[in-house]
Amino acid sequence: MAKEQEDKEKKSQPKALTEWQKRNIEFLKKKKERDAKITKEKERELKKRQAEARGEVFEEVEKETQLEDKEKKAKPKKVKKPKKTKRSKVPVQKKLLTEVAKAKRRSRPIVVLASLILLVSAFYLSPYSKAKDIQVSGQEQATQAAIITDLAVKPTDYITDLIFHHKRYENGLVARNPWISEATMDYRFFNHFEVKVKEHQIFAYQSTKSGYRPILDNGVVVNDNQEKQITEGYISVSLTDKTMMKSLIQSLKSLSPKLTKQIRAISLSPTKATKDLLLVEFYDGNSVRVPLSELSAKLPYYEEIKKNLSEPSIVDMEVGIYTTSSDLESSLKEASKEKKSEEKTQTQQNETDETTSSSSDSEESTSTSASE
Template sequence: MSKDKKKEGKEILEEFKELSEWQKRNQEYLKKKAEEEAALAEEKEKERQTRMASKSEKSDATEEQESESDSKDSKSAKKESEEKVEESEDVKKEVPKEEPKSKEPKKQNKQDKKIEKKPVKEKQVKPKIPGVHIWRAISILFLSLLLLVVSAYLLSPYATMKDIRVEGTVQTTDDDIRQASGIQDSDYTINLLLDKAKYEEQIKSNYWVESAQLVYQFPTKFTIKVKEYDIVAYYVSGESHYPILSSGQLETSAVSLVSLPETYISVLFNNSEQIKTFTSELSQISPELKSAIQKVELAPSKVTSDLIRVTMNDSDEVLVPLSEMSKKLPYYSKIKPQLSEPSVVDMEAGIYSYTVADKLIMEAEEKAKQEAKEAEKKQKEEEKKRLEEQQNKLEEERKKLEEEGNQNQTTRRSSRR
């Protein structure tokens, strides 16, 4: 029995020696591996530093992420190696404790051999894609998709589909505005959006249009909002009435008498320059004074060629130069309370007034003077004509006498011969 016990003790000691040698080798292997991983981590750190020096500021953020991942990898590798060393030490400590208790040393040897055969699997760290590359790829993809959508839209019939409406027309028609805009059915919708200002200017080529605005509503609706010039007066020629616009433009076509407003300003001259001056001066006058004007006509004098006579609704008359109408005509509002009967306010040179009766008397006197002058002139012309006739008769008689004398002389000469 003692011999058997000795043999068993020897076998246990031999097995213990074998296990301790394996554990030593395992420890050496793990230490070498940890050193290699540390060396790799140092190399990666050096490479990162060189890359940091060479790369631009834009890639700083991505490099920091890589360095952090590298440092994490090196730390994790170090931790794994340390854990493996600790495990080997734990195994080393546990084995001698378990050896006396174990009754089957052969099975333990087989397990140790299996542990030796199993290689330690390293975790493969997948490289992270930098965020800059991701954003670049997304931007390129987005631009490509946008280009594809735009190309498909331009090739489709929706690209030229337009629903055009006109608002604000009173004197003109919607067709006139569309024609003035120059918009064609074949024009792209996107062109109308990009060249809005051009089309708005083209619409204003219609002399009725003061301003135009092209408004877009998704998907294909366009609204042309128009503001027309106001009619400030009417040029009257016989029974025909032609609108005068606030822009100074004289409409060439007459309007019907039914469409005329209750009160309006009648203008009895149609010179284009004078009408433009009149509308410009009229625009600077207050609405109250405008509404009091009934008729405007030319009344040039020897001194003032552009003198006009403005007849008011209350039969008052104002003589004022056309070029100074906006400056002088407002004084009529101050003079009006002083006028007890229809009067004439002369603003040609200074400002003074006289009644219409005085005006009629003055006109009658002027007319009488004119008639007297004309009668005197006529009388002088008649006397002159009578004298000329007498002179002509005397001249004719003288010529006859001369002819008779010449004939007598010729007869006498012939008789002598």
């Protein structure tokens, strides 16, 4: 720093200096050197003092440690006392409160579960668990009372049985009631149940002595006699065999509705060759003889055949297809009856002739025996 100042002073000095200026410069230099020496000496004295202070403290510490070692050697060893546990900062009351809260938290699920079990058991023991309100919707032919009885819901059945096992009741209703094709049971709080049903449609009627019984679209005959007359659009069926009835309904369902609406009645007219031969009568006065096993295949031809019929006729489809009339068939029947009667009389006459000849032969034999 001093050199830099000197350099600066030299630069700042003019080239020609007076003797006083030169003396002044030399005086300043000497003063600076003297000040620097003084500061250096002060720093050295401070350092010495600090070092001496450190040395004295170190000596005192060493003396104290030596005295402690001597005392330890002279005194007997003391038994170490167990260290006292530090007391927790949390007070005892707060500790107890936290423990109680923890116990409550742990026991909360158990209390909830126990209360639920108590409530459920109390509900099952009460009469409300078996009180049921059942309503029916969607029925037209079947009555609500009949549907409820066919559900087979007992007074002892619980509400939960109907909720969780509703399929069992629905299937039982469909199996017991011939009118019902589908059934669904809906639950509404608290004890309300709605049974939604779909019914089979009436496809035909079975004619009996006491009236008509509905024949459903699945071929089942409902045991419900109705005295009313059958309106146009329904078929009167005279079959009694259940298997034949079901196959007939299935065959009729496969035909076009335009053709089935023209049918008035169906009856069984078997022959020696064909046991399942049917007589199908139409509203236009025509009739068709067709086997039940071939009904769905042959009966559609009637639509084309009837265009060529000028009077009420009988279309025979037993073997092949040909048309005839009731008058012609009645005359043929009368001719066959006459032929049969003639054959009977002829056979009777032949039998009488044979008996007379045999009697005359016996008389002759007796007379010859007497003459001898």
